[in-house]
Amino acid sequence: MFQIHLGPDGEVVMAGRLDATQCEAALEFLNARAAPRVIDLAALDYIASGGLRVLLLTQKRARADGRNLLLVNVRAPIHDILRYTGFDRIFDLTRAGS
Amino acid sequence: MKVRVEMLEITSLVIPEGRLDFAAAAHFEQRLAEALDVAGASGAALIVDCAWLEYVSSAGLRTFLVTARAAERAGVMFALAALTPAVREVFELSGFNRMIPLHADRGTALEHAVSRAGRKARLVVLNEALQLPALTRFLQEFWADAALPAGPAQAFELALEETFMNVVLHGAPAGSARVEVSLHLSGGQLALTVEDDGPAFDPLSVPAPDVSARLEDRPVGGQGIHLVRRMMDEVSYRRVGRRNQLRMSKRVES
Numbered sequence: 001m002f003q004i005h006l007g008p009d010g011e012v013v014m015a016g017r018l019d020a021t022q023c024e025a026a027l028e029f030l031n032a033r034a035a036p037r038v039i040d041l042a043a044l045d046y047i048a049s050g051g052l053r054v055l056l057l058t059q060k061r062a063r064a065d066g067r068n069l070l071l072v073n074v075r076a077p078i079h080d081i082l083r084y085t086g087f088d089r090i091f092d093l094t095r096a097g098s
Numbered sequence: 099m100k101v102r103v104e105m106l107e108i109t110s111l112v113i114p115e116g117r118l119d120f121a122a123a124a125h126f127e128q129r130l131a132e133a134l135d136v137a138g139a140s141g142a143a144l145i146v147d148c149a150w151l152e153y154v155s156s157a158g159l160r161t162f163l164v165t166a167r168a169a170e171r172a173g174v175m176f177a178l179a180a181l182t183p184a185v186r187e188v189f190e191l192s193g194f195n196r197m198i199p200l201h202a203d204r205g206t207a208l209e210h211a212v213s214r215a216g217r218k219a220r221l222v223v224l225n226e227a228l229q230l231p232a233l234t235r236f237l238q239e240f241w242a243d244a245a246l247p248a249g250p251a252q253a254f255e256l257a258l259e260e261t262f263m264n265v266v267l268h269g270a271p272a273g274s275a276r277v278e279v280s281l282h283l284s285g286g287q288l289a290l291t292v293e294d295d296g297p298a299f300d301p302l303s304v305p306a307p308d309v310s311a312r313l314e315d316r317p318v319g320g321q322g323i324h325l326v327r328r329m330m331d332e333v334s335y336r337r338v339g340r341r342n343q344l345r346m347s348k349r350v351e352s
Contacts, residue, residue, distance in 0.1 A: 020263045021230050046252060048259045049322035077252050084328040085321050086309030 004029045011072070012036040015043035018051035026054045035062035035069070042073035042096060047081055059091060068092055101129045103136075108218050109211050110137040111204070115150040118158030127161040134165060138172040142218050143211035147204045149180035154188050166198050179207035216284030217244050223279070225265055225294060226272045233258055233279060240281050246288070250350045253329040254290055257346050260322035261292040261301070265342075269296030289347040299342055300335045302327070 002022040003015045018026060030036070035058055055071070062069045071093040074082065079095055082088040099116040110133040118126055130144070137144040144165070162178070169176035177199040181189065189195040201207035221236045223229040237258055241251055258279065265277050278293045301323045308315075309324075327333050330346040337343070 017234075019230060019234070019259055021227055046255060048256045049325055050259075050263065052321055081256070081325065084309075084325055085307075086311070089310070090312075 002026070007040060009038075010036070011038035011040050013040045013043070015045075017046040018044060018054065019046065019048060020050040023050045023054050026051070027057065030054070030058050031061075035065055035067065037062070037067060038070045038072055040072050041075065041078055044075070044078055047078055049085075052081070052085060052087060055087070055091070070094070099126065101126060103129060103133050105136065106208065109143040109145050109208055110134070112144070112146045113150065114146065114148065117153040118151060118161070119153065119155045120157040123155070123157040123161050126158070127164060130161060130165040131168065134168055134172060134174060134176075137169075137174045139220070142216065143175040143177070143208075144169055145176075145204065145207045145211065146178045147180055147207075148178055148182070148185055149204075151182065151185055154185050156192075159188060159192055159194060162194065162198055175211050177201055177207050177210065179204045216282055218280065218282050220278065220280040222276050224273050225269055225275045225277050225296070227263065227266050229277075230259060230262060233262055236279065237281070240283075244283055246283075246350050250288075250348060253348060254288065254350075257290055257326045257330055258292070260326050261344050261346070264301055264322060265292065265294045265296060268299065269294050269342075283350070286349055286351045287347055288350045289345060291343060291345045293338070293341050293343045295341050298337050300337075301344065302333065302335050 001016045002018050002025070004026050005013055007013045012030065014026070039055070039058070059069045069091060071091050073096045074093050075096045079088065082091070082093070099114060099118055099122040101115070102113040104111045104113070112130060112133050114126060116122075130146070134144050146162075166176050179201040180203050181200055186200065189198070189200060199210075201210060219236070219240050221233065223232060234255060237254060238251075262277060262279070266272060269275060275295050280291045282289045282291075304323060306324050307321060326346060329348070331348045333344070333346045335342070335344050
């Protein structure tokens, strides 16, 4: 189960499991509007390389608009995956509980 | 004589009822051979529950010996359970009790089989992306049945997704081939094997991406197998006949 929607301050909220079967829907949602400034991952339980690609494409779009994407509330298991791929250096991020 | 065959946990269970004499032996041996095939493919053990077995002749005894040898060749544990005193005596007099383990009851035999052979499960799906949720469910159910700690679950879910999607995206045309996924838990170590009959491809031969590259230089793919290597203790590839076999393992409990 994966959900993506806009939060009260215009941030994108992702929740559940962003596996390979959900990436197309996530990209469709993101590409239908200007690249977000913030994606809240507090309720994201799972991500793999397909999901990382969604984040990467969104970051590239934000940069093209002269902005930088911020990932907030990144939980430890998700942070591990960002770290193993070096994505923690590509994104500005804040970790859950900080 | 009547013979029932059931699957229980990782075990093929054969339940003969009545008299195993010369007339019944050929049929019984055939049923044992079929049950052994099933055990070899998806389970780890073949157990004969002898609680309703009233009599065994020498021809009947021979069927157990034939099966014990076939089980040894197939790497399947073979044992008998719940023998009546009369039948047990036949095994003891013939010395067969030294070649085939005899357990007091079915529960003891099952427990022995699970702890000795470990836990196994296997699922075969078509090579199409929409099978991924079924694979994830298969892994999660195995996790729950084996009461494994939650910590390493994500590493295996990720490894399964990455390797399966690799086969889907880069193997045979979608929906035209089968992918076999198996799990084997033994001694605290869990092994995940993903096999497909697509063209030979060793994903481990793809160079690791530069994790320090700047965003502009980052390719949008190629992260998957690198992540898998990072999260598993061991990853190996073999071409077995016409199949690609990728085996990943990691310690999941102490």
